[in-house]
Amino acid sequence: MSLIEIQNLRKEYSDIIPLKDVTVSIEKGEVISIIGPSGTGKSTLLRCLNRLETPTSGSIVIDGIDVCKKDADLPTLRKKMGMVFQSFNLFAHKTVIENIMMPQQDLLGKSAKESYNEAMIVLSKVGLEGKARSYPDELSGGQKQRVAIARALAMHPDILLFDEPTSALDPTMVSEVLAVIRSLAKTGLTMLIVTHEMRLAKDVSSRILFMNEGMIYEEGTPEQIFGDPQKEATRNFIFRILDWNYRLNAESTDIYGLMGSLEEFCMRQMLGKKASRNCQLAVEELSVNSLIPYIKDHPESSADLFVSAGENGTNMELALKLKGFDKDLDSLPGDEIAGAIFNGITTRLDTEKTDELRFGIKG
Amino acid sequence: MKKIYRSIIIFMCLILLVPAGVFADGDAESEFKTFSDFKGKTVSMLTGAPFEELVKSKEPGIKEVVYFASMPDAVLAIKSKKVDAILMNNAIAALHVNRDSSLALFPENLGESNFGFAFAKGDKRRDEWQAAFDRISKEKIDELWEKWTGSDTSKKYLSDQTWPGKNGTIKIATCDTLEPMCYVSDDGDLVGFEIELLMVMAEDLDYHLEIKGMDFASVMAEVQAGRSDIGCGSIIITNERRELVDFIEHYPAAFVLITRSTSADESNEGFFAGLATSFKRTFITGGRWQMIASGMGMTLLMAVMSGVTGTALGFSLIFLKRRGNKVASAFINAFNSLITGIPVVVILMVFYYVFFGHIDIPAVIVAIIGFSLIFASRAYGVIWNATTAIDPGQREAALALGYTESAAFRKVVLPQAKKLYLPLLSTQFVTLLKETSVAGYITVLDLTRAGDLIRSRTMEAFFPLLSIAFIYFLLTCLSLKMIRRIQKISLKKHDARKIKGVD
Numbered sequence: 001m002s003l004i005e006i007q008n009l010r011k012e013y014s015d016i017i018p019l020k021d022v023t024v025s026i027e028k029g030e031v032i033s034i035i036g037p038s039g040t041g042k043s044t045l046l047r048c049l050n051r052l053e054t055p056t057s058g059s060i061v062i063d064g065i066d067v068c069k070k071d072a073d074l075p076t077l078r079k080k081m082g083m084v085f086q087s088f089n090l091f092a093h094k095t096v097i098e099n100i101m102m103p104q105q106d107l108l109g110k111s112a113k114e115s116y117n118e119a120m121i122v123l124s125k126v127g128l129e130g131k132a133r134s135y136p137d138e139l140s141g142g143q144k145q146r147v148a149i150a151r152a153l154a155m156h157p158d159i160l161l162f163d164e165p166t167s168a169l170d171p172t173m174v175s176e177v178l179a180v181i182r183s184l185a186k187t188g189l190t191m192l193i194v195t196h197e198m199r200l201a202k203d204v205s206s207r208i209l210f211m212n213e214g215m216i217y218e219e220g221t222p223e224q225i226f227g228d229p230q231k232e233a234t235r236n237f238i239f240r241i242l243d244w245n246y247r248l249n250a251e252s253t254d255i256y257g258l259m260g261s262l263e264e265f266c267m268r269q270m271l272g273k274k275a276s277r278n279c280q281l282a283v284e285e286l287s288v289n290s291l292i293p294y295i296k297d298h299p300e301s302s303a304d305l306f307v308s309a310g311e312n313g314t315n316m317e318l319a320l321k322l323k324g325f326d327k328d329l330d331s332l333p334g335d336e337i338a339g340a341i342f343n344g345i346t347t348r349l350d351t352e353k354t355d356e357l358r359f360g361i362k363g
Numbered sequence: 364m365k366k367i368y369r370s371i372i373i374f375m376c377l378i379l380l381v382p383a384g385v386f387a388d389g390d391a392e393s394e395f396k397t398f399s400d401f402k403g404k405t406v407s408m409l410t411g412a413p414f415e416e417l418v419k420s421k422e423p424g425i426k427e428v429v430y431f432a433s434m435p436d437a438v439l440a441i442k443s444k445k446v447d448a449i450l451m452n453n454a455i456a457a458l459h460v461n462r463d464s465s466l467a468l469f470p471e472n473l474g475e476s477n478f479g480f481a482f483a484k485g486d487k488r489r490d491e492w493q494a495a496f497d498r499i500s501k502e503k504i505d506e507l508w509e510k511w512t513g514s515d516t517s518k519k520y521l522s523d524q525t526w527p528g529k530n531g532t533i534k535i536a537t538c539d540t541l542e543p544m545c546y547v548s549d550d551g552d553l554v555g556f557e558i559e560l561l562m563v564m565a566e567d568l569d570y571h572l573e574i575k576g577m578d579f580a581s582v583m584a585e586v587q588a589g590r591s592d593i594g595c596g597s598i599i600i601t602n603e604r605r606e607l608v609d610f611i612e613h614y615p616a617a618f619v620l621i622t623r624s625t626s627a628d629e630s631n632e633g634f635f636a637g638l639a640t641s642f643k644r645t646f647i648t649g650g651r652w653q654m655i656a657s658g659m660g661m662t663l664l665m666a667v668m669s670g671v672t673g674t675a676l677g678f679s680l681i682f683l684k685r686r687g688n689k690v691a692s693a694f695i696n697a698f699n700s701l702i703t704g705i706p707v708v709v710i711l712m713v714f715y716y717v718f719f720g721h722i723d724i725p726a727v728i729v730a731i732i733g734f735s736l737i738f739a740s741r742a743y744g745v746i747w748n749a750t751t752a753i754d755p756g757q758r759e760a761a762l763a764l765g766y767t768e769s770a771a772f773r774k775v776v777l778p779q780a781k782k783l784y785l786p787l788l789s790t791q792f793v794t795l796l797k798e799t800s801v802a803g804y805i806t807v808l809d810l811t812r813a814g815d816l817i818r819s820r821t822m823e824a825f826f827p828l829l830s831i832a833f834i835y836f837l838l839t840c841l842s843l844k845m846i847r848r849i850q851k852i853s854l855k856k857h858d859a860r861k862i863k864g865v866d
């Protein structure tokens with residue numbers, strides 16, 4: 001029997017049904033990534049598992065115990081199942097060490113000394129022994145999330161749930177948290193991770209659940225889901241996430257919006273430092289010096305920018321589809337210095353299409 | 364702290380700006396000569412005196428009739444020209460105009476009747492007391508009248524109730540700010556013509572008397588509610604009053620009007636000299652500071668007891684509400700709407716006269732119960748709002764770790780809400796401290812009423828009032844300071860970073 005058995009799980013609210021019919025079983029030691037568009041019930045599924053939400057129908061059996069029963073012992077269930085939230089949820093009135101000690105003392109009956117020692121062990125696992133006596137409001141977002149993970153670990157759970165653990169973080173802090181999650185994934189702990197970090201999902205999961213419209217729409221190994229998705233919606237979602245595109249035209253010449261969205265994409269894909277810097281630089285030079293000035297002069301023209309990440313996060317490609325440009329495409333970008341920078345970090349690739357330019361970005 | 368000192372100094376300066384009382388003996392002349400002079404003027408009387416018709420029958424052009432809870436308030440109003448005349452009985456009025464040359468009697472009477480002692484309608488004991496009254500000789504009564512209305516203050520005391528009192532104790536409700544009929548002496552005893560008359564009858568019938576002072580308007584309510592057996596307070600018998608209670612008539616009375624005298628604006632005392640006398644009269648003479656001290660004690664007692672019990676009750680309501688029980692929620696909502704919907708003083712009076720109407724418990728206990736419930740409702744609101752302001756994610760995190768709902772609330776939500784509700788709770792406490800000043804309505808002798816009693820004796824309007832204001836101000840400042848210090852200590856842990864059980 002599997003560690004977690006979910007049968008025909010359904011959750012209704014008065015106005016919306018976030019979970020329609022979910023059936024899945026999860027073995028001990030599996031690392032499951034749950035991906036999918038927003039609002040498709042990913043959080044609801046996790047929250048039903050530790051019964052922060054009460055399912056409308058269906059059953060969840062964990063370690064042989066039906067947790068949907070009216071008389072289910074929720075505190076005992078939850079002690080065995082840690083949860084890491086998007087918004088960290090550290091206890092603001094307690095220091096880091098107290099955040100980790102208090103639940104051990106209150107719920108596991110450990111002495112102050114024992115729970116202190118345990119707390120220091122888990123803090124060292126997340127690299128934050130030095131912050132033991134800080135208050136949460138003195139930590140960065142990434143540090144808070146690592147403390148939250150340590151707090152969950154100190155309870156020695158059988159299962160660890162992550163609900164978008166990096167979504168509330170500044171891009172610069174995502175990787176420190178992902179590194180911790182990656183190292184945890186190797187320990188054999190059963191983990192369910194709701195995430196938008198595709199590279200994380202790809203690298204650490206034994207299985208990926210793609211959720212759409214309240215159901216598990218497609219599931220498989222990372223190779224299956226990312227390499228050869230079977231269903232239309234999965235493909236759309238995966239390729240949209242793996243690629244980045246942006247349209248510049250007379251209505252939209254917002255360079256900050258463009259660069260912000262590209263930066264986020266680079267973070268999500270966990271591109272190498274150099275690759276992502278070059279990618280952003282190339283797009284910026286091209287847009288600021290050539291495309292945007294030209295579009296401002298020729299309101300009928302438009303340019304579509306595409307960036308796709310290669311398999312290992314280094315071989316990146318920049319594609320450019322132009323409409324209404326009568327200028328010689330080869331002379332892009334216009335400015336000489338900018339042109340030199342651009343040429344220094346890209347290599348022109350061949351293409352059959354006449355209205356398209358392709359560049360490889362050096363990583 | 365500096366701020367407090369500064370406020371105190373400003374307050375002192377304000378007091379110094381107030382004119383000192385005008386004191387001199389003599390027969391001053393009234394501003395008014397005939398009834399028609401009252402056209403367009405304001406006449407006042409004590410709450411519970413049904414004489415509006417009587418006044419208007421003499422001069423229909425009177426602007427309005429206003430009511431005051433006590434004689435000192437009425438005197439304050441006439442001296443500060445808020446009203447132009449006070450309708451009073453001859454006994455009280457004579458004493459006031461004799462003491463204060465800025466006041467004078469209007470030359471004409473409005474009517475005549477008798478003073479009476481009030482018994483609950485149909486109370487059989489009235490006949491027994493009537494018989495005792497009839498046994499007192501006319502000469503004895505006149506002698507007593509002379510004693511209490513005369514100017515020889517050395518005779519104006521009462522001896523103890525030395526008779527055995529075999530027939531039990533009779534409770535007397537009296538208005539205690541009506542010198543010479545019934546008032547608090549410098550020794551703090553209730554004395555006066557009516558009190559002594561009752562003593563004489565009590566000795567004859569071998570009862571002991573237990574005398575309780577209160578506002579005039581409360582006396583009739585006390586007797587009707589059966590909380591007291593006999594009511595007195597220079598009550599003049601009228602037909603309306605006869606319908607409410609039964610009387611023993613004991614002395615002829617006349618309705619008169621106290622007005623300002625023609626010399627009202629002339630001050631014949633130096634400003635600072637006046638202030639010094641006022642101070643002496645209010646605090647020193649007859650050890651009146653003791654009355655103020657015990658009033659202050661009563662005020663603090665009520666505030667602290669109600670603050671503590673109210674907070675405890677407030678927390679009980681919070682925990683009750685968190686049970687999620689529908690009946691409990693409905694109960695809490697109803698309780699809160701009732702408390703917020705009814706004025707404090709009315710709540711107290713309902714408790715005193717209705718809920719505890721026939722139960723013999725001291726008024727101060729009733730006041731503490733009432734104020735505790737009022738404070739409970741406010742504390743509940745303040746604490747509840749503070750807990751809803753705490754980020755619900757932390758509660759969820761606690762649940763996800765395995766805490767029960769109530770443990771999560773106690774360990775995670777409440778401690779953080781503390782920072783939010785403690786300051787609000789302390790302002791509420793200061794409000795409560797000031798609000799206890801209405802306890803006088805149910806006969807509690809608190810600071811405000813101590814001030815009233817002193818005003819009724821010194822016949823001085825402003826100084827005692829401002830002194831009381833100043834003492835309240837000091838009390839609120841000091842209690843705020845103390846609360847802040849306690850809060851600081853209880854919130855200080857945040858900086859300590861000591862780990863309990865490890866360091």
Ligand SMILES: Nc1ncnc2c1ncn2[C@@H]1O[C@H](COP(=O)(O)OP(=O)(O)O)[C@@H](O)[C@H]1O
Nearest residue numbers: 013016017018037038039040041042043044045
């Ligand atoms: N407590 C709630 N009451 C009503 N609707 C809710 C509640 N919680 C979530 N929802 C709705 O359920 C849907 C699914 O939410 P969620 O599981 O958070 O999606 P996801 O995590 O996949 O983005 C959303 O439309 C959300 O608005």
Ligand SMILES: [Mg+2]
Nearest residue numbers: 042043044164
């Ligand atoms: Mg979500």
